[in-house]
Amino acid sequence: MGDISLSKAVRSNLLSLQSTASMMAKTQERLATGNKVNSALDNPTNFFTAQGLNSRAGDLNQLMDSMANGIQTLEAADNGLTSITKTLESMQSTLRQARQDKSFQTASYTVGAGLTSAQNISFSGGAIGDTPVDIALGTAAVGATAATYDGGSVDFSAADPDLSGLENETISVNGAVVYTFTDQAAGQKADLLAALDAATGGTTTADATGVHISVADGTNFSIQASDAAVTTATGIAATVATTTDGVAAVAAAAKSVDTLVSEINNNADLKGKVRASNDNGKLRIENQSTQDLDVDGVSSSGAIDGVSTGATSIDGNSVRADLANQFNELRDQLDKLADDASFNGINLLRGDNLKLTFNETGTSTIDIQTKEGASINAANLGVLNIEDKDLDSDTNIDTLLGNLKTALNDVRSQSSTFGSNLSIVQNRQDFTKNMINTLQTGAANLTLADMNEEAANLLALQTRQSLSSSSLSLASQADQSVLQLIR
Structure with a gap:
C-alpha cells in the first residue's frame, strides 16, 4: 500500500492533536490514580524513593500489631496483679479480724x-x-533449816589464840555490838564464843578453820568485824556477812x-x-x-x-477457726487469678517471656518478664495454707501479717515494673504511628498529584483538543479547494 501524503498544515495539526491526546491520557491517569508518578518511567528517582519509604512504613505497620498485642498482654497481667493485691488485702483483713477476736x-x-x-x-x-x-x-x-556461818580459814583451835593488839575493836551481830576486845589476849576466846552464843541464840564453835555459828531455829542473822585486823585474828569478815540458809519449818x-x-x-x-x-x-x-x-x-x-x-x-475459739478457713479459701484464689491472667497464650504471671520488636531491622527490642522469671503464686509469695491452731497465738498472727505485707510489697513492685514496661510499649507505639505517618507523607509528597492542577490541565487539554480538531478541519478544507479546480 503506498504512503499517504498529507499536507504540511494537516500534518502539523495532526501532530498537535496526537500530542494533546497523549497529555490528556496522562492527565486522566493521574486523576484516576491520584498519583503524578505511577511508574519508574514517570520519575525514577521519586518512584523508587517513595517505594522505599512505603516499604518501611509497611514493615513498621506490621510491628504495630505485635505492639498492640503486647499492650493487651501487659494489661491482662496488670488485671491479675490488681486482683491478687485485693485478695492479699482481704487476707490481711481476715487476720486482723482474728487478731482482734477474743471470744x-x-x-x-x-x-x-x-x-x-x-x-x-x-x-x-x-x-x-x-x-x-x-x-x-x-x-x-518444809522442815526447818539451820542458818550457819563459817568464819574462814583462820586457825582458831588453840586454847589461847593470839587476840592481842585488838583493843577496842568490836564484833557486831544484826548491827549491834556484842563483843569488844581488850588489851589482854588470854581468855578472850571463850568470852568471844560465849558472846556470839548469846547474841545469835545458837551454837558457836572454833577450830582450825575459824569461827562457826549454827542457829537451829531457822532464822538468819548478820555478823561483822570492825576491822581487818579482827578478820585476820578470827576469820569474821569486816564487811556485813548475812546468812541466807536459815529456813523455818512450813x-x-x-x-x-x-x-x-x-x-x-x-x-x-x-x-x-x-x-x-x-x-x-x-x-x-x-x-x-x-x-x-x-x-x-x-x-x-x-x-x-x-x-x-x-x-x-x-x-x-470457733470464730478464729472459721477465719482460718476463710484465709485458706482466699489463698487458693491467688493461684487461680494468676493462671487466668493470660492473653493470646502468654501469661506473664506464670513467668512467660514477652518479646516485642520496635523497628524493622530487629535491633530495637524489649523482653518483658517477672523478676527472675518466677511465677506470681501463693508459694512464691510466701503465703501458705494455715491450720486453725496457727491463729491461736496473737504473736503468730502478727508473723502471718508480716508475711502478707512482704507479699503485697512484692506484688506492688511487680505491678510497678509492668507499668513501666507498658509505658515504654505505649510510647513506642505512638512513636511508630508517627513514623509511619511521616514515611507515608514523604512518599506521597514525591508521587501524589495535585488534583486541582490536573483537573485544570485536563480542561485546558480538552479545549486545546477541540481547537486542534477545528484547525485540522480547516486545513482539510483548504486541500479540498484543489478538487474544485479539477471539477
Whole structure:
C-alpha cells in the first residue's frame, strides 16, 4: 500500500492533536490514580524513593500489631496483679479480724479443801499439745533449816589464840555490838564464843578453820568485824556477812485460788495458751486456742479434786477457726487469678517471656518478664495454707501479717515494673504511628498529584483538543479547494 501524503498544515495539526491526546491520557491517569508518578518511567528517582519509604512504613505497620498485642498482654497481667493485691488485702483483713477476736471459751472450777502437793490440775490439748502440763494443788511440808556461818580459814583451835593488839575493836551481830576486845589476849576466846552464843541464840564453835555459828531455829542473822585486823585474828569478815540458809519449818497446805492463778499464768509452758483468773473464789480457766482444751484433775461436777481424768474440756475459739478457713479459701484464689491472667497464650504471671520488636531491622527490642522469671503464686509469695491452731497465738498472727505485707510489697513492685514496661510499649507505639505517618507523607509528597492542577490541565487539554480538531478541519478544507479546480 503506498504512503499517504498529507499536507504540511494537516500534518502539523495532526501532530498537535496526537500530542494533546497523549497529555490528556496522562492527565486522566493521574486523576484516576491520584498519583503524578505511577511508574519508574514517570520519575525514577521519586518512584523508587517513595517505594522505599512505603516499604518501611509497611514493615513498621506490621510491628504495630505485635505492639498492640503486647499492650493487651501487659494489661491482662496488670488485671491479675490488681486482683491478687485485693485478695492479699482481704487476707490481711481476715487476720486482723482474728487478731482482734477474743471470744475464747472459759470454765470455772471450785477448788476443794485438803488438796496436797501430790495432786495436780493438768492441761493438755488446745495450744499445749499432747504432753500434759501439771500444776500442783498443794504445797509440801518444809522442815526447818539451820542458818550457819563459817568464819574462814583462820586457825582458831588453840586454847589461847593470839587476840592481842585488838583493843577496842568490836564484833557486831544484826548491827549491834556484842563483843569488844581488850588489851589482854588470854581468855578472850571463850568470852568471844560465849558472846556470839548469846547474841545469835545458837551454837558457836572454833577450830582450825575459824569461827562457826549454827542457829537451829531457822532464822538468819548478820555478823561483822570492825576491822581487818579482827578478820585476820578470827576469820569474821569486816564487811556485813548475812546468812541466807536459815529456813523455818512450813507445814503442808492446799494452795489458794490466787496462788493457783499466779502459778498458771506464770508457767512458761502455759503462757499464751491458757489464762487463769479468780472468778468469785472459783478458778476460771480460759482456753486461748481454736482447739479443745482437756482439763484433768476436775470432776464432772466442776470441782477440782486432783484425781479425775477425762471429765471436762473447754471448747476452742470457733470464730478464729472459721477465719482460718476463710484465709485458706482466699489463698487458693491467688493461684487461680494468676493462671487466668493470660492473653493470646502468654501469661506473664506464670513467668512467660514477652518479646516485642520496635523497628524493622530487629535491633530495637524489649523482653518483658517477672523478676527472675518466677511465677506470681501463693508459694512464691510466701503465703501458705494455715491450720486453725496457727491463729491461736496473737504473736503468730502478727508473723502471718508480716508475711502478707512482704507479699503485697512484692506484688506492688511487680505491678510497678509492668507499668513501666507498658509505658515504654505505649510510647513506642505512638512513636511508630508517627513514623509511619511521616514515611507515608514523604512518599506521597514525591508521587501524589495535585488534583486541582490536573483537573485544570485536563480542561485546558480538552479545549486545546477541540481547537486542534477545528484547525485540522480547516486545513482539510483548504486541500479540498484543489478538487474544485479539477471539477
